[in-house]
Amino acid sequence: MMRGPRLYIAGLVAAMVIGMIIAACAGAAPTPVGSEEVAAPAPQQETKSTLDIVRERDKLICVGNANLPGFGFLDEQGNFSGFDVDFCRAVAAAIFGDPDKVEIRPTTAKERFTVLQSGEGDVLFRNTTWTMSRDTDLGLNFGPTTFYDGQGIMVRKDSGIQTLEDLNGASICVQTGTTTELNLADQMAARGIPYEPVVFETADEVTTAYEEGRCDAWTTDKSGLVSRQTVLKNPADHVILDVTLSKEPLGPAVRHGDDQWFDLVNWVVYATFLAEEHGITSENVDTFMDSKDPNIRKLLGLEGEFCAKVGLENDCFYNVIKMVGNYEEIYNRNLGPDTIFNLPRGLNSLYTDGGLLYAPPIR
Amino acid sequence: MHESFVAAQARPPFWRDERVLRVLSQVLVLAVVFGLLYFFYSNMMRQLRETLGIPISFEFLRQTAGFDIGESLIEYSRADTYGRAFLVGLLNTLQVAVLGIVFATLLGIIIGVMRLSTNFLVGLVAAIYVEAFRNIPLLVLLIFWAQAVFLKLPRMKEAIIWPGPTYISNRGIATPWPVPAEGWPAYRLALVAGLILALVVAYLLREQGKRTGRMPLVTLWFLVTWIGAGVVGWFAVDLTVGTPLTLDRPVLEGFNTQGGRVFSQQFMALLSGLVIYTAAFIAEVVRAGIQSVSKGQREAAYSLGLTPFQTLRLVVFPQALRVIVPPLTSQYLNLTKNSSLAIAIGYPDLFAVAGNTILNQTGRAIEVFILVMAIYLFFSLTTSLFMNIYNRRIRLVER
Ligand SMILES: N[C@@H](CCC(=O)N[C@@H](CS)C(=O)NCC(=O)O)C(=O)O
Numbered sequence: 001m002m003r004g005p006r007l008y009i010a011g012l013v014a015a016m017v018i019g020m021i022i023a024a025c026a027g028a029a030p031t032p033v034g035s036e037e038v039a040a041p042a043p044q045q046e047t048k049s050t051l052d053i054v055r056e057r058d059k060l061i062c063v064g065n066a067n068l069p070g071f072g073f074l075d076e077q078g079n080f081s082g083f084d085v086d087f088c089r090a091v092a093a094a095i096f097g098d099p100d101k102v103e104i105r106p107t108t109a110k111e112r113f114t115v116l117q118s119g120e121g122d123v124l125f126r127n128t129t130w131t132m133s134r135d136t137d138l139g140l141n142f143g144p145t146t147f148y149d150g151q152g153i154m155v156r157k158d159s160g161i162q163t164l165e166d167l168n169g170a171s172i173c174v175q176t177g178t179t180t181e182l183n184l185a186d187q188m189a190a191r192g193i194p195y196e197p198v199v200f201e202t203a204d205e206v207t208t209a210y211e212e213g214r215c216d217a218w219t220t221d222k223s224g225l226v227s228r229q230t231v232l233k234n235p236a237d238h239v240i241l242d243v244t245l246s247k248e249p250l251g252p253a254v255r256h257g258d259d260q261w262f263d264l265v266n267w268v269v270y271a272t273f274l275a276e277e278h279g280i281t282s283e284n285v286d287t288f289m290d291s292k293d294p295n296i297r298k299l300l301g302l303e304g305e306f307c308a309k310v311g312l313e314n315d316c317f318y319n320v321i322k323m324v325g326n327y328e329e330i331y332n333r334n335l336g337p338d339t340i341f342n343l344p345r346g347l348n349s350l351y352t353d354g355g356l357l358y359a360p361p362i363r
Numbered sequence: 364m365h366e367s368f369v370a371a372q373a374r375p376p377f378w379r380d381e382r383v384l385r386v387l388s389q390v391l392v393l394a395v396v397f398g399l400l401y402f403f404y405s406n407m408m409r410q411l412r413e414t415l416g417i418p419i420s421f422e423f424l425r426q427t428a429g430f431d432i433g434e435s436l437i438e439y440s441r442a443d444t445y446g447r448a449f450l451v452g453l454l455n456t457l458q459v460a461v462l463g464i465v466f467a468t469l470l471g472i473i474i475g476v477m478r479l480s481t482n483f484l485v486g487l488v489a490a491i492y493v494e495a496f497r498n499i500p501l502l503v504l505l506i507f508w509a510q511a512v513f514l515k516l517p518r519m520k521e522a523i524i525w526p527g528p529t530y531i532s533n534r535g536i537a538t539p540w541p542v543p544a545e546g547w548p549a550y551r552l553a554l555v556a557g558l559i560l561a562l563v564v565a566y567l568l569r570e571q572g573k574r575t576g577r578m579p580l581v582t583l584w585f586l587v588t589w590i591g592a593g594v595v596g597w598f599a600v601d602l603t604v605g606t607p608l609t610l611d612r613p614v615l616e617g618f619n620t621q622g623g624r625v626f627s628q629q630f631m632a633l634l635s636g637l638v639i640y641t642a643a644f645i646a647e648v649v650r651a652g653i654q655s656v657s658k659g660q661r662e663a664a665y666s667l668g669l670t671p672f673q674t675l676r677l678v679v680f681p682q683a684l685r686v687i688v689p690p691l692t693s694q695y696l697n698l699t700k701n702s703s704l705a706i707a708i709g710y711p712d713l714f715a716v717a718g719n720t721i722l723n724q725t726g727r728a729i730e731v732f733i734l735v736m737a738i739y740l741f742f743s744l745t746t747s748l749f750m751n752i753y754n755r756r757i758r759l760v761e762r
Contacts, residue, residue, distance in 0.1 A: 134726070213514075214533050
């Protein structure tokens with residue numbers, strides 16, 4: 001029977017042909033596009049803006065997280081809650097005047113960008129670090145940072161580990177597709193500390209392996225550690241080391257190519273900063289409706305047509321504040337002193353309080 | 364006859380000519396298939412260019428990877444390129460695939476033969492094995508194996524220590540491993556010489572078998588000669604040049620063992636999961652193959668005076684193999700492809716390294732998937748090729 005070798009050769013030929021087609025098209029790509037554009041500009045205009053698509057669908061789809069209590073978490077009743085989820089609701093409130101017109105598309109770390117790029121979601125709110133290569137190579141635009149974070153390491157209390165150097169030769173569990181996988185390699189290489197990385201796809205697999213003692217430590221954003229600590233079997237048996245491995249500015253991201261949509265997401269986030277700055281909350285916002293302060297009047301849509309600049313009704317920011325709240329309310333509701341996390345605001349305070357939150361003016 | 368009969372008739376118009384229609388329909392189907400492919404392809408390219416502004420390019424393979432990989436058969440660090448990280452994953456996949464195929468075949472043959480045993484209990488055990496493992500989804504089996512078996516082994520601090528020492532813990536199995544010493548280059552030559560000698564012996568035996576009509580156990584003698592040469596060579600080299608290999612023993616240092624060879628928990632879990640699962644299928648293939656040889660063949664062999672072992676070796680097995688090999692090939696392919704479930708239990712195989720980490724850090728989904736698919740395709744076609752060559756050889760046994 002000659003079938004085997006022949007099939008094999010046929011396969012190789014097919015592979016080569018595919019390879020050649022790809023190479024050829026990649027090389028020749030720019031020309032046909034240019035000429036098409038000149039000949040028929042119609043397709044360009046036909047493509048709908050993200051806002052139109054969202055309006056037509058009558059709900060916003062956010063790429064999110066289902067496994068990170070406090071940020072994005074799916075509870076037993078099937079509801080999503082968390083810091084990132086609230087920002088997603090804020091965007092929906094701005095567009096529809098209804099924060100519930102939201103669907104969260106839960107993703108793992110590795111899926112999130114593909115889901116956003118392929119248009120399965122409109123905006124990404126998933127404890128995602130803004131990095132240069134994600135901003136450029138992945139074809140994304142990152143909005144204002146909503147949470148300034150840094151990478152940390154969790155170990156068992158009885159291990160006696162206190163510094164990175166103590167982790168010499170240790171096994172460290174980490175999740176694939178995260179910045180933390182890279183930072184860990186960088187930091188350990190910089191300090192010349194040998195270690196064994198054990199890489200899993202989901203946060204649950206990481207924590208299971210860590211709890212079973214497969215790993216001496218596990219690493220991710222500090223907020224992620226605090227959050228995931230609450231779902232460990234014995235949270236009190238573990239500590240987060242007092243070291244920070246990296247800068248992790250977490251914020252929203254959208255696809256390249258729709259600037260209006262990018263602006264919209266940006267200004268919804270800024271509106272929550274500005275509302276906190278002016279002391280406007282979901283409870284007292286109506287008392288500001290007769291305010292004389294031009295800054296407040298612009299934010300609440302009483303003066304100028306600022307929401308129209310991102311394609312929305314004039315009360316868009318009012319709705320955000322009224323229905324979801326200002327930054328402080330969102331923070332405290334999900335991560336503040338009344339929650340199990342009790343995360344201090346730290347860098348995530350207004351610039352007036354020594355933090356990094358600083359919104360450009362509305363004018 | 365039929366041809367000339369048709370020709371003699373007045374030709375029907377071409378749209379009713381069956382031969383033309385046959386060709387035409389094929390051309391049409393092909394055109395549709397290629398049209399669809401082109402549509403998907405151009406759609407993808409347009410989307411990539413216009414919407415995201417990221418054209419296809421494999422340049423990233425030359426960039427620094429920046430991440431570490433838990434286990435590797437070659438030197439690798441974060442400062443190496445994505446291309447090298449690819450290679451690390453590829454070799455890790457090859458490692459489980461090759462070992463998996465060997466062990467699954469051995470276990471599969473044992474279980475398959477057991478199923479045919481006249482002993483009721485033995486047959487029952489084999490039947491339960493096959494039915495149980497064949498009907499559990501592999502992913503479930505792998506996660507169970509990793510989380511409920513291997514992760515439940517003692518922790519490093521309480522590791523089971525076998526003489527050697529071999530450390531067994533939920534990190535894996537650390538065991539002494541030979542490393543080349545000063546006598547290695549000389550010993551390597553001795554091994555090659557032994558191999559040549561063994562080949563010569565095998566050839567001579569085979570020729571003798573052909574002449575006398577009594578085929579000796581060629582493979583056995585081949586192995587005996589080679590191993591014999593290896594042992595003699597060892598002592599010769601050891602006495603003259605120095606020891607060829609020394610044992611590198613693992614020692615417990617801090618959190619983990621250092622030295623020796625570590626078979627990580629993830630590797631063991633993946634390998635055993637794949638072997639157990641695939642062996643259930645191979646057992647059935649083997650059973651079917653042996654059963655396909657009719658009873659008359661065996662009876663004829665006995666009446667010619669062959670012993671039961673000779674009957675199995677010279678009559679039953681060669682014929683069973685012809686039935687076994689083609690489905691066995693697909694089991695081998697399945698095992699190789701199934702190894703891509705490794706990411707679920709943390710083993711850095713090709714798919715985990717490339718399809719997950721590299722894809723994520725570079726965002727080059729299409730390029731990475733083209734490469735990954737091409738590599739799996741290459742593995743599969745190569746396996747098929749060798750199995751088909753083998754199949755052809757055993758077919759010649761027929762007459
Ligand atoms: N901020 C980092 C890490 C984000 C991340 O994925 N964190 C993990 C660890 S807490 C997580 O949310 N996992 C949840 C899951 O995948 O189910 C990044 O953007 O790469």
